[in-house]
Amino acid sequence: MKHFFRTLSSVLTAAALLCCGCADMGAGKAVQPGAQEGNGGHGDSAGPWRYTDTAMGTVVQMTVYTERQEEAETFSGQTMELLAGLEREEISWRLDTSEVCRANESAGSAQGFPLSVELSALLSDCLELWERSEGAFDVTLGAVTRLWNIDQWAAGEALEDFSPPSEELLARALEHCGSGRLRLAEEGAAGDGGLRLYMPEGMGLDLGAVGKGLAMEKALALLADRPDVTGAVISLGGSILTYGSKTEGAPWRVGIVDPFDTSDSIGILTLEGQWCISTSGDYERYVEADGVRYHHILDPETGAPAVSDVRGVTILMKDGLLCDGLSTACYILGPEKGMDLAGQYGAEALFVMADGEIVMSEGMEQCFTEQ
Numbered sequence: 001m002k003h004f005f006r007t008l009s010s011v012l013t014a015a016a017l018l019c020c021g022c023a024d025m026g027a028g029k030a031v032q033p034g035a036q037e038g039n040g041g042h043g044d045s046a047g048p049w050r051y052t053d054t055a056m057g058t059v060v061q062m063t064v065y066t067e068r069q070e071e072a073e074t075f076s077g078q079t080m081e082l083l084a085g086l087e088r089e090e091i092s093w094r095l096d097t098s099e100v101c102r103a104n105e106s107a108g109s110a111q112g113f114p115l116s117v118e119l120s121a122l123l124s125d126c127l128e129l130w131e132r133s134e135g136a137f138d139v140t141l142g143a144v145t146r147l148w149n150i151d152q153w154a155a156g157e158a159l160e161d162f163s164p165p166s167e168e169l170l171a172r173a174l175e176h177c178g179s180g181r182l183r184l185a186e187e188g189a190a191g192d193g194g195l196r197l198y199m200p201e202g203m204g205l206d207l208g209a210v211g212k213g214l215a216m217e218k219a220l221a222l223l224a225d226r227p228d229v230t231g232a233v234i235s236l237g238g239s240i241l242t243y244g245s246k247t248e249g250a251p252w253r254v255g256i257v258d259p260f261d262t263s264d265s266i267g268i269l270t271l272e273g274q275w276c277i278s279t280s281g282d283y284e285r286y287v288e289a290d291g292v293r294y295h296h297i298l299d300p301e302t303g304a305p306a307v308s309d310v311r312g313v314t315i316l317m318k319d320g321l322l323c324d325g326l327s328t329a330c331y332i333l334g335p336e337k338g339m340d341l342a343g344q345y346g347a348e349a350l351f352v353m354a355d356g357e358i359v360m361s362e363g364m365e366q367c368f369t370e371q
């Protein structure tokens with residue numbers, strides 16, 4: 001992997017000259033009008049059909065290419081149901097209807113917890129990423145993320161009385177964390193190939209770093225069952241899925257948010273067909289107290305927001321789950337180790353550094369146009 005460097009001045013100039021109307025989708029931004037914009041509920045021509053809603057604590061935007069509006073509407077309804085179901089039945093650690101919540105309740109039990117096939121595969125991937133990232137990526141930080149109340153930040157609730165947890169509290173919570181302390185055994189539910197999860201008492205899974213990745217995987221599975229949908233772009237906050245093609249065959253154009261001015265993009269990725277694009281950054285979710293900004297990507301060694309000279313990382317690859325996980329891991333690892341990790345998975349990576357420099361892999365450079 002080669003590294004490409006750009007200077008602060010080129011980034012800032014680019015941001016100032018940004019043409020907002022040219023992207024199909026930008027992470028966390030409103031859908032830009034296209035040449036033949038359709039609108040769910042209003043359009044009567046050939047689409048594309050656009051929908052905006054909320055799920056998983058984030059804004060969901062969809063651009064759907066189908067011949068008929070009813071087909072696009074059913075698809076967007078199915079996608080929203082799928083996202084709500086994913087939260088409710090699988091990954092929420094708050095809702096007692098979810099598998100993760102039940103798994104967390106089983107922590108400390110000698111019998112362990114029989115995981116579904118899907119969560120077995122997900123946790124296996126997360127453990128591998130933990131190993132390869134030398135512990136930077138860790139889905140067992142539940143005890144710590146709860147102390148910070150990160151999901152409350154996401155819900156956008158006022159946190160006037162926020163104060164960071166004390167070092168002592170963090171140290172105590174960290175004793176209950178660490179992927180090296182959980183075990184997956186080949187004896188899951190009813191011989192269906194699921195694994196059994198053993199966690200020590202007090203340990204809690206937090207799948208926040210891969211939730212949107214799993215959502216992209218599920219949306220892809222849904223798309224495979226819907227041949228009437230010939231193209232789609234689905235944006236879930238910092239994660240975007242592209243699929244198929246536009247009616248007129250033009251490539252997808254996905255904006256990468258400028259961490260220095262989140263209403264702008266630093267550039268556009270031009271892509272054909274199916275891709276996943278995930279961005280993690282310290283500007284995505286944070287709180288401020290006494291002039292200090294606390295963001296939501298934690299260093300598993302300290303339990304505190306990772307101290308990094310990276311502002312944001314964008315990963316481009318086919319696989320949704322790994323794409324989302326890698327963006328979090330690479331934020332903590334920084335460009336040198338992060339680029340190596342992304343390369344191990346065949347992923348492309350782009351880092352926006354605190355001094356404005358952009359560092360990207362060769363494959364990323366090929367589809368990136370600076371704004």
Ligand code: ADP
Binds near residue numbers: 136138281
């Ligand atoms: P977002 O959820 O905004 O898309 P990320 O994908 O980067 O952002 O994931 C951040 C979330 O992952 C946090 O809100 C938290 O739930 C969880 N998390 C924080 N630090 C880590 C870490 N070091 N490893 C794994 N998960 C983490």
Ligand code: MG
Binds near residue numbers: 278323325328
């Ligand atoms: Mg992530």
